[in-house]
Structures are given as structure tokens and as C-alpha cells.
Amino acid sequence: MATAPAPKTTVAVFFGGRSVEHDVSILTGLQFLDALDTELFEPLAVYIDPQGQWWCGEALRRRSSYPLSGEPEALGIEPVTLPVGTALGDRPGLMVARKGLMGRSKVETIGFDVAVPALHGSNGEDGTIQGLFEFLRVPYAGCRPLGAAATMDKHFTKRALGATDIATLPHALVARPGRGTFLSEEPVKAALDQQMPGWAFPLLVKPRRLGSSVGVAPAADMDALMAALSKAFRLDDAALVEPLVANLVEYNVAVRATETGPVTSAIERPLHDGPTLDFAAKYRAGGGGPKLDDGPGEGMAAAGRALDPDELTDAQAAQIRRDAAAAFALFDLAGSVRVDFLCNGETGEIWLNELNTIPGSFAYYLWQAATPALGFTDLAETLVREGQALSAGRGGSTQADAGGATLFNRG
């Protein structure tokens, strides 16, 4: 007798978001949806627009639908909400208001089994949506709130790494001047003298909590430093100032958890002309804006790169892999995390720069080139299954009467 096929797991992929990386997140989300094995999973697109409205609809799978304009409802795209102040059911669901037969509005539920945040930067990669999912007991893929929030904050990350033997660059944290005061040189110099004694130009300025190289700028002198800080303070309330690495070469590697511990992917050296890999080099490789409906070679996946480059010595590659895996374990991370390193190409010194817990394209191109190779469809399944297991194993019972701390008679 033939057995009935197992029911498919509905995977809700959240992308877009209130972040400067909104557009890149669309590419990452759609790539993930396309990569899901449709024999096992039912993909569900959940788009968060720049104003924070959530949307569902099959047309969201097409890149040509963005940016949403006019009346999305005409394309079958409906506004949805995730109910917060209601009793928790067995299966999470999004609420949508639809018109019934007599034209009366009725609320329906779009159920799903697991959420995948494909949101880069603020309000998605920083532990906020992960916290919401935890609160609502929604199973989700990727890092838990603590690891996501800790690694989004570059200052906190470097402080934590400072307690290990993982090399990082020195830095100074400069806060945005209070309301009604202007940015001036003296307090900046004082912060640098105190936190980074012996500092010298050139320096690099980066916002404290943004990703994707947004707001990052080099500074060769004090005027440039003040300009770079002004720019960073438009995006964040604090900025890091670091020495600009001479003869800079960047290396990235992805890490994920397995039953036997963290494993690393192929190592990439991004190819770019400028002193640092800025947003344009990452996401607009080839010129112009991102191409539409054009397949896997897009977003971060389309940026030029050398994989496992020849100039990297065995010792350097080992350091990168060891430090990346150690940082992944330190912050108790999950999912596919890309760890970025800076290297002085002449001296060979290497410093861990930052961790990206939801990297562009989920860094599938690094796993695809790993030994053994892991395709994006396999990676997507791995991330979904890992997320389900992590959420299922979370904490203990939170029922009010579970700990014997009841005061009111429940009959």
C-alpha cells in the first residue's frame, strides 16, 4: 500500500525590513525562497516594506514587483499582521482581513511552521525580530536574540573578543553629540587619546550598529575624520574609529554548526578597487543597480571574489578558520554566519573585523565552494531544520502553574 507523502513544512521567509539594507534583503529573501526544495517545503513570502507594513502574496516572489507601488492588492498582495496580544495556538499564523461573500470583512489566518529572517541590518539582524519570535513561540531559523544583538554591536563584539586570543584592531567609541550641541574636534581627540593611545592617521570610521559597510569612511586627516563622523552620526548614535589597515586585503569565511561543532566554508577574498569593500562594490558589481529576475548570481553572490586564494598561507587560512569558529561558539550563534577579517597584505597580520549573522545570500556561494560542497538548497534545508530544533529545545515550560509559584486558585 502506498504511503501518503509527509505534509510539507510551510517556511515563511521574512525580507525587506526597516533597514538601510532593505533592498539587498529583498534579493536574499527571494533567493532563499527559490532555493527551498518544494518537495519538502511550502515557501511563503513575507515582505516588510520600508515603513514597516508586512505583506503576503505570490507576486512578492517576482523581483519586478519591487518597489511596491500603487495598489499592491491588485496584484494579490495583501497586508498581514502577526498577532501579539492573543492566546498562543499550536501553529503560528499571520492575520489577513479579506472580504467575504456579502462584502463583509472577515479575518483569516495564513498558517506557517517556521520563520526564516532574511533581514539585513537593523530591525532584523540585530535580535529584535528574533526576540519577537521567541516571545510568540514562533519557531525560526538562525541566531537567537542574544547572539544576534551582541554581534550587531561592533563595540560590544570587540570587547567580548578582547577577552579571547582572537586578534582585533584597537578602536575608540565616539558618541554622537547631545541634542543642541555640535560635533567638535576636542572631545573626539580626547576619546581617541583615552581609548586608543598613540593613534595616528589614517583612520577608518564606521557606525556602531550598521552592517554592509554602510556609512564606513576612511579619514586621512582631522577634517576628513569630522566629516566621516558627521556622516556616521546621521545613521547611528555612536561610531567606532579604528586604524586604517595598510595594504588592506579582506578575507571572509562562513561558519555553521554541526553535531560535531562549527564548520567553516571556503575562504573568499572580495575583489574591489577602493580601499574598502563599500556597499556599491558589494551589491552593484557590474555597474548600475541590481538586475531583476535574473537568477542566482545576484546581490552579495554577484560580487567579484577569489575563492581560497593562492596567496593565503596555510597558517593564515588556519587562523581565519580557527578564529571564525571560536567567535561563532563564543556568541553561541546559529545559521550561516559570515565572519569578516582584515589583513595587512605585506606583514600578513590578520584581525577579525565583524560577524554577519544574516549575510547577503546567506553566503551560499561560500558553502557551494566548500569541501565538501553544500548547495544552497541543502543549506536552506539545514538552516530550517536547525531552527526548528533550536526552537523546540528552547528553555522549559512557561506555564503559570509549572513552577509551583501560583497564588490564585485555578480550580
Next chain:
Amino acid sequence: MADDRAPARFYERTLGQGPVEMVWLHGWGLSHDSLVGLARGFETRATNRLLDLPGFGATPMLAPGAGSADYAAALAAHLGPKTGPRVLIGHSFGARVAVRLAAADAAACDALVLIGGAGIRPPRPWPRRLRAWTIGRLVKLGRLAGPATQERLRRRFGSADYAQAGPLRATLVAVVNENLTEPATGIDCPVLLLYGAEDTETPPAVGEAYAAALPHGRLKVLPGFGHLDILSRGAHQCARHITRILDEICP
């Protein structure tokens, strides 16, 4: 039509190095470029040979009117005998060539992958059949008005491929009228059939017909993809299915 000229000089690009030889054959009007994204997923496992088929990209055309069997013969001469496990992957028109080659020589490959593979005409509803018949008659009548008028009618009512075929028009006419059901029945190796559910050029019905004809055909219909974006947006899912075939022939 046999090609009695010198063997075709195929343009070939190689990606990766591995024990399995994967030969990638593109669709009509395309070149090896259309398959690079998908082939990249196999760089660590296989030696990927991406070819421009004759008349496309940088490979010179065969004799005018050459059919898929001529393409297969030219390809066999170019590839030579296999020295290890070999998989032929053909998209659309490339699938026709792959089917012809595997049917002609059982030792040519260990597995076939047809992506949106052409070669068997899908059943067409009667309005479309009537339209095709009417257009055919109209074009023939156009001959009375002179070659220029006939050409205008062909361009007006013919397919985009037909209008743009240029010197390959005779080949296009030859191959679209071929039915590869019979050759398919003689292919003894595993054949993976990947079709996009939204494909209107080679709809899943073509895959079903192949699956019925092939002794070892396995059909996978991928929801949400069409004839071309199955190679780009659908590449990751295709790669997963192809990997399973590789696991079978080269564990």
C-alpha cells in the same frame, strides 16, 4: 542531413576539476553562458565542460539544415570516448542533442539530465492547432505575392526563434519537426527530467511524455519556474536533483 565538412570546432569552457565529467549543452538561441551559474555548483566535484553548440556563441555552424542527429555526431567526435563517469546535461534544444547522442551510443554517458528538454511535441489544444494550420496555409499562399511578402508573413506569424534563426532557419525547421520518442525508448541509463511548472515552451507534459518513453526516466516538476528562469532562479533546486544523480553514478 550529414555534414561532410571538417569536424566542428566547438568552443568549450571548463569549470572545476573532479572525477565526473559533466557536459553542458545549452538551448536554442543561447550559448554556454546560460549554464554557467548552474555549473558553478559542481566546480568542486566535477570537470564541467560547457560548450557552444554549432551555430551559437563562438562555434561555427554545421551544414544548413543539420538536424539534432548531426549535432550529436559532431558532439561525439568532439568529446571523444569517455574516460570516467560522464553526465550530459541539456537544456531545451541541448536536450535534443543529448538524447540523440545517448540513443546512438550507449557508452557515451552514464546519466542524462534534461532541463526543459525539447524533442517531443506537447499535445496542443485544437484552437492552437487550427491557428498553426491556418498560418501555414497563409504563408504558402504568400508565395504568390513574391518572396518579400512571404518573408514578411513568416516574420509576422512565425515564432521568435524562427524570425531570428537567420542561417540556422533550416536547422530550426528540421529539429522542431523531429519526434524523439523512439530514440528515447532505447536509452538505458538513468535520465533526470527537470521541468518548470510554468514553462510554456516545453511544458511538463513534454517531460511526462519523455518519462513514459524512457526506461529509466524520473520526472521532477519544479513549481514557480518557466523555461529560462529554471536555469537562474531555479538553479539551486536543479542542482540538488542533479547532485542525487551524481551520488548514484559516482558515490
